Amino acid sequence: MISTQWVRSGCAILFVTFSGCATSAGGVALRSDGTPEPEKCSEEALKAMNYLRLFVGEAAVVQIDANQSARPITLHDGPIESQLENDLGLIDAPSRLYGVVWTRGAQAVIRYYEAQPMNGGNKIPLCAVARLGKGQLRKRPDSPPGTAVLDATTAAVFIVDSFR
């Protein structure tokens, strides 16, 4: 089951990830196919998104990994830094989005928990997921275990009110 304490705060999830907790990336339990279980969006993120009028369906394009711009890119289980290519509502490009990648399923799952604007200020808690085409986040069959090799370098990020 999901630890409610971790679920409640996006920061806590990131903290756990960064500290190298290996049991499951992001502290979220996994389904049998290796994809993460549903997860609630933290109250803090819901409140921040409401203030910023970031409603479900608001979307933008991101460079999936700020450190890799040439295809193919290799994603590893764990934290990821993505870069906005256009504005996500009031969050301007090229703000960074911090999230967590799960690669054990047939396709990579990326959940975002925070945005870092580039003009200073605090991180903004939010809930968003990466989506791309029809199965385009599907990892290449030659992906080594614990990684997802993708042919795309960019994806769309959609605001959600809960991770499903």
Next chain:
Amino acid sequence: MMRLLRPYFLVVPLVLLATPAAFSRENEPPRVRPLLLSEHPDQPTHRINVKGQVVTTLRFELAVDPSKTKMIGWEGRLEALAVVRNKVILEPLHDLEADEGIPLLVTLEDGTEVPFLLRPAGHEPWGWTDQQLNVFKDRESYTAMNGALKRALEQNDVLTAENARHRKEENSEDHALAALLVSGALAQTPFKLAHYEDGRDEGLDIKATLYKGKGKAAVVILIKNRSPEQPWSMKSARILTAASGQERAVATRSSRATIAPGESGVIALIADRSAFIEEGKLTSVFLELYRHDGLRQALIQLDPDLVAQ
């Protein structure tokens, strides 16, 4: 199959090798080009665009001297020159490479030497094949004037049609929106990102973004031409209904007419809600994008929820 198409809009930015590349050329009228010779030093050697196994005829006002008419380094590339009275006939065995050029010297019976350079027709939209070239030395002769006038009239027709199209597009709401999207002014439009695709083809990166607007759908396609030498340009775009294949209106704007090797360009397309209505019901439509040579470069399914109100 239907199950797969359901959840989202299917974007297939893949080359579908259904249309032969020569398709668009074969339907064109014969290429007869008048050529006025000038003695001005600025005038470079005249180029003749030739294609493998297509006959090109040069027609002069005076008879040609066969003994002093020759090509250099043509062996294995072209059939031997044929000179018939005032005509020179060329036939390449195969297409020339982009960096190949074959010098041709034609000598007329009065001793005038006219140099030419044979070049491949090329893949650019303007890369036609010359089928007949009427060469005039005397600018004042009736046929020369007639040829020049005809050419000017043809150009005038093309420009008039283009002008009329521009005037029509100037006042069209959809073209205005397409122009905003092409210039990157998304914030000035009502469009919201609905779907995104990142694909690649041989020599081409295609990023397609589908937007939902107020009773309108928009598609913005970012194309990066990775080919080392081939420029890329769009011939046309059209929208067909999924069920019966009826063609519907689409407004298109491109950031540039031709995308040079290594460069990027943006194409924006706007479809009105009415394009999605067939027999009174909202239906899916296919957006097709054709490359300059007639190849279908992208096929994008647009689902009715893009124009839902």
